[in-house]
Amino acid sequence: MKLTLGPVLFDWSRDELIRFYEEVAGMDIDRIYIGEVICAKKRSLEISDIEAIGTRLERAGKEVVVSSLAVVSNENELEMVRSISTLPFPVEANDMSVFNIIPTDSSIAGGQRGVIAGPHITTYNVPAVKFLQGIGVKRVIFPVELSKESVAYNILHTGIEAEVFAHGKVPLAFSWRCYTSRAYNLSKTRCQFHCRRYPDGMVLRTMDGEPVFTVNGTSILSASIYTLAGCIEDLREIGVSAVRVSPQYRDMARVVAVFRKRLDGEMGPIEAIEVLRETAGEGLCNGWYHAQAGKEYVGPELGALG
Amino acid sequence: MGVHMKKIELVCPAGNLPSLKAAIDNGADVVYTGFNDATNARNFEGLNFTHGELKEGISYAIRSGKKVYLAVNTFPQMDSYHQWRRSVDSAVGLGADALILAELGVLRYAREKYPDINIHLSVQASASNYESIDFYRRHFGIKRVVLPRVLTVEEMELLGERTDVETEVFALGGLCINIEGRCYLSSFVTGASTNTEGACSPSRFVQFANEGGHLRITLNGLLLNDLGPGEVSPYPTCCKGRYIRPDGEIAYAFEEPESLNILEMLPDVIGAGVDALKIEGRQRTKAYVGTVTRILRDAIDSYYRDPQRYIARDEWLAGTNATFEGSRPTLGCYLEK
Structure with a gap:
């Protein structure tokens, strides 16, 4: 089973990103997704920076994939999709436009690089997987709300190479509206890049104080950290071939080390959760995997096997 | 801004037969519906059509020279697929004028089994650019796309210039501020x-x-x-x-209580080349359906009678805004994001 690092969802500065990927180059990760998923207005990295980071990571022995925007609503955003299609890396599609822009069929010119259906493509079931396989898609990252049973069913009946979102604030929604700008009485058009102030997003609490969501520009994530660190054996058994951890501003090396040890069988689930809990400011969740509400947490340390 | 030859189509919601009749009686060109199960995105208790009710609804529409569309626009999991196929089969069998579909497997099933039916891509598929639309056109021969509520009217116009697929946009009613088909907020909280x-x-x-x-x-x-x-x-x-x-x-970190009302922008939306206007609210009462259908019908007719002098009348605005359950009217992102 491979350990992968998802794209950075937050707005970090160019220096921070370059430093981050320099550090990541030294981590024991198999595959790394780079590129911008959330907002076309972020300005930290030029396409040449993304290429340089990808090349640097490849030199460090990593497999590199570039992820597309999740919401593509105008020519400017289509240009971003076209620009990543010029990079020498496979592409993770997070919007259907990618499948129309980049050839997916390996038998035709330009189709050899590989296109992957990312977590924001709604691949819910066997016929959807089979359709995507039919156009040449080799790997699927299933929607985050699918339960263990649903993921297992899809893998069993299609043999698709499957990756799951396994750790981090989990993406819950996208909008045309920038919720961070809204907090400053600004529109997206008049954005003043306030996202930069929230390197792990802006946590929202309910009116009685319970942390529930994280505002991140035009996206909404969970406040708590979704983690399947306790379920690695389980994921392997149902045929999942890769687990994705999502970048966070602090403690990334610790999180990666825990997952590496879990995958290598050197750390048990209870110990892993103990360490990860220390790195999760607003707590843990993973209910979806267990066919419960996503915000719930089911863990081995609570007496229920993950 | 040119006047388009083909009059814009008015597509109205119905969650039951009385609403369907109210829509048609008040000037709808088309009524859109769903079966009373999980195969459509307004699956609320006591709402939507049985096979027999849809049959009666389609007969009523035919007698009035109007059309009925049916949405099969949710995302099945595991072994429940047969239910979605059955909804497609039933709708085609009853003679629905178009199926509104979202999911890759359902789209493929419908297109392969029924090569000649009209397929519209549901807003739930969140196809918000002409490349995505072209992808669905190439693979499933979609005739129309219901555009996600993420585009400005200017973007709608630019998109329309790059595709032959018809476009349908929301004009009135409740508003999903997040992109439909990709929103897990409710699922996160409830499971x-x-x-x-x-x-x-x-x-x-x-x-x-x-x-x-x-x-x-x-x-x-x-x-x-x-x-x-x-x-x-x-x-x-x-x-x-x-x-x-x-x-x-x-x-209200995401949105104030507000509902979409584009009456004031109607000439811009029509001028952008949009083919159909959709009213939200299959879960609403027949009184709501009748009222908002009549107002939008009057507004559209008034525009085509004299485009240059179109003005959103006070009584239309008051009439629609009164149906918004205490929420205030908004133009969403149609003017600016």
């Missing part, structure tokens, strides 16, 4: 998948509790709002809740 079950914030999870003059609204135990005396709320969903930001401010 019931909006995409698979066809219901956001299902009523079985919603509770209202009166405490000392305050109304506390919870979803599966999570507090969505705490209303003081005189405050009102539309149907509670996560996106319409109030939250505390890091600076301590309590705010």
